[in-house]
Amino acid sequence: MIRNFCRATLALTLGLALSQISHADPDLPPWSEKAIQEDVDIEALAASGQDPIAVLQPLGERLFSAKFTTLDGAGRPDATGAIVPTKVRRQSHLTFQRLAGLDANACASCHNEPVAGGSGAFTANVFVSEGFTSADFDTIDPQFSNERNTNAIQGAGLIELLAREMTSELRKQRKNVLAKARANGRPEQIALETKGVSFGSLTAYPDGTLEVSELDGIDDDLTLRPFSQKGVFPSLRQFTVNAMNAHHGIQSTERFGSKWTGTDDFDADGHTTEMTPGQISALVAWQATLPAPTRKENLPDIWQQAAQKGEELFGEIDCSSCHIPALPLESLVFYDPGPFDTAGTLRQSDVETPLALDLSTLDWVKSLPRDDQGRVLVPLFGDLKRHKIADAANDTFGNELLAQRFVARDVFITSELWGIGSTAPYGHRGDLTTLNEVILAHGGDATESRKAYSKLAEPDRQSIIAFLRSLEIAK
Numbered sequence: 311m312i313r314n315f316c317r318a319t320l321a322l323t324l325g326l327a328l329s330q331i332s333h334a335d336p337d338l339p340p341w342s343e344k345a346i347q348e349d350v351d352i353e354a355l356a357a358s359g360q361d362p363i364a365v366l367q368p369l370g371e372r373l374f375s376a377k378f379t380t381l382d383g384a385g386r387p388d389a390t391g392a393i394v395p396t397k398v399r400r401q402s403h404l405t406f407q408r409l410a411g412l413d414a415n416a417c418a419s420c421h422n423e424p425v426a427g428g429s430g431a432f433t434a435n436v437f438v439s440e441g442f443t444s445a446d447f448d449t450i451d452p453q454f455s456n457e458r459n460t461n462a463i464q465g466a467g468l469i470e471l472l473a474r475e476m477t478s479e480l481r482k483q484r485k486n487v488l489a490k491a492r493a494n495g496r497p498e499q500i501a502l503e504t505k506g507v508s509f510g511s512l513t514a515y516p517d518g519t520l521e522v523s524e525l526d527g528i529d530d531d532l533t534l535r536p537f538s539q540k541g542v543f544p545s546l547r548q549f550t551v552n553a554m555n556a557h558h559g560i561q562s563t564e565r566f567g568s569k570w571t572g573t574d575d576f577d578a579d580g581h582t583t584e585m586t587p588g589q590i591s592a593l594v595a596w597q598a599t600l601p602a603p604t605r606k607e608n609l610p611d612i613w614q615q616a617a618q619k620g621e622e623l624f625g626e627i628d629c630s631s632c633h634i635p636a637l638p639l640e641s642l643v644f645y646d647p648g649p650f651d652t653a654g655t656l657r658q659s660d661v662e663t664p665l666a667l668d669l670s671t672l673d674w675v676k677s678l679p680r681d682d683q684g685r686v687l688v689p690l691f692g693d694l695k696r697h698k699i700a701d702a703a704n705d706t707f708g709n710e711l712l713a714q715r716f717v718a719r720d721v722f723i724t725s726e727l728w729g730i731g732s733t734a735p736y737g738h739r740g741d742l743t744t745l746n747e748v749i750l751a752h753g754g755d756a757t758e759s760r761k762a763y764s765k766l767a768e769p770d771r772q773s774i775i776a777f778l779r780s781l782e783i784a785k
């Protein structure tokens with residue numbers, strides 16, 4: 311705190327003007343076809359005492375909708391879309407190709423319903439191959455990639471904050487059980503739980519080793535990864551760096567720069583430094599501050615009454631055991647870089663001071679309810695946990711052949727249902743057109759709940775649809 315204050319004072323006395331923190335390229339004519347024209351020095355910004363949201367958000371908004379061009383370094387002739395910098399084996403004669411990419415011009419080419427940052431139609435699906443042995447493929451055969459529908463990003467800042475707090479809490483529990491095993495000289499077990507969500511159990515041994523086979527819905531390192539349909543990415547920052555390379559061939563210095571690859575032009579397209587940490591921070595800030603979904607207002611009485619009834623039934627038939635209506639969040643300060651990023655994404659240890667985006671200053675955050683301890687209740691209708699959601703009897707969701715990051719093929723993270731009224735089509739592949747269909751597709755751990763839904767009288771099932779359709783992303 312004191313250190314931050316001193317740095318801010320220093321910046322002011324040094325007269326760090328906004329123009330020294332963020333600037334547009336002065337050499338570009340106003341008609342330039344370069345889409346990336348501005349940069350931000352995040353070290354200077356963190357030191358300046360300026361509100362980072364105010365500086366970064368407008369640039370992030372422009373970058374998210376910008377159609378990147380070859381002048382920006384769009385294209386990756388010599389690199390694949392893989393997350394870990396990987397060279398192609400054979401150069402493709404196609405710069406754009408809907409399968410292995412480049413598959414789009416802008417982030418908003420896919421994330422655009424009902425507004426920028428939102429979800430996407432089936433036409434905007436992505437063939438996800440990262441981490442698999444070959445990211446070069448030219449077929450929709452599911453042996454080579456998993457086809458995924460576009461997720462909406464609205465509210466993602468709160469989701470990442472929840473995940474960070476849950477990760478910290480689970481790691482504290484791990485530390486305690488390890489200490490206990492050591493002190494008592496015998497194995498000790500702990501049931502892991504945070505914010506009311508249980509993640510199985512962990513056994514610690516006196517020699518400091520852990521038995522992780524009883525964990526449930528989370529990775530062995532106890533990092534909660536809330537992003538993607540699968541739930542395998544920890545942060546907006548990591549996702550953004552991945553997406554920039556995979557979809558657009560724009561390579562971020564923090565992942566593809568000479569520090570890790572020995573060259574400033576890993577994709578050999580003649581462009582160095584295609585995206586700086588400041589530009590990634592701008593994209594993160596815009597996404598992290600996108601207003602959370604809300605409820606439709608001024609519904610006709612008949613819809614309002616049905617939605618109310620449907621919300622009650624949603625609890626009664628245990629949909630809410632996974633789609634938890636709200637989770638409590640202690641702190642609204644979003645640090646960027648975040649605490650749990652690993653090498654290849656900018657880490658807190660890579661900067662003097664992380665940016666502190668105070669989400670509590672945003673009007674839409676002020677209107678969220680709080681509990682009696684002052685914690686914000688994030689109305690996500692989710693649990694940030696992965697579940698087995700398909701089985702032999704109901705395998706609609708069991709349609710993937712590749713187990714991404716060794717998460718079983720029939721396991722997916724609970725979709726957050728806030729905004730579901732705005733994000734058709736449904737299911738991780740986007741191949742289900744109605745809410746009724748996607749509910750009936752639930753198998754695995756959701757089987758009992760789905761059966762209870764099937765057994766309801768038709769007007770009661772309709773009321774659940776009325777409720778879900780009242781949850782929207784405001785335009």
Ligand code: HEC
Binds near residue numbers: 418419460462463597
């Ligand atoms: C070609 C379509 C497409 C483009 C272009 C695209 N995305 Fe996505 N986005 C998707 C799909 C599909 C998913 C779900 C991926 C999955 O489940 O593996 C997704 C997921 C995400 C998520 C995770 C959201 C969540 O709640 O799980 C973030 C964040 C994101 N995209 C950011 C971006 C950014 C930033 C860009 C631009 C650099 C971008 N996307 C470009 C289709 C796209």
Ligand code: HEC
Binds near residue numbers: 699722735736738760
């Ligand atoms: C065991 C946990 C669990 C239970 C119980 C559960 N769901 Fe789900 N739900 C999920 C998961 C996981 C997904 C993601 C499925 C996928 O891979 O697309 C999902 C997806 C959905 C979707 C589609 C979201 C989208 O963006 O396409 C809807 C709607 C939904 N659930 C409603 C319900 C309703 C209504 C009930 C009660 C009848 C219910 N769920 C019970 C875990 C659960």
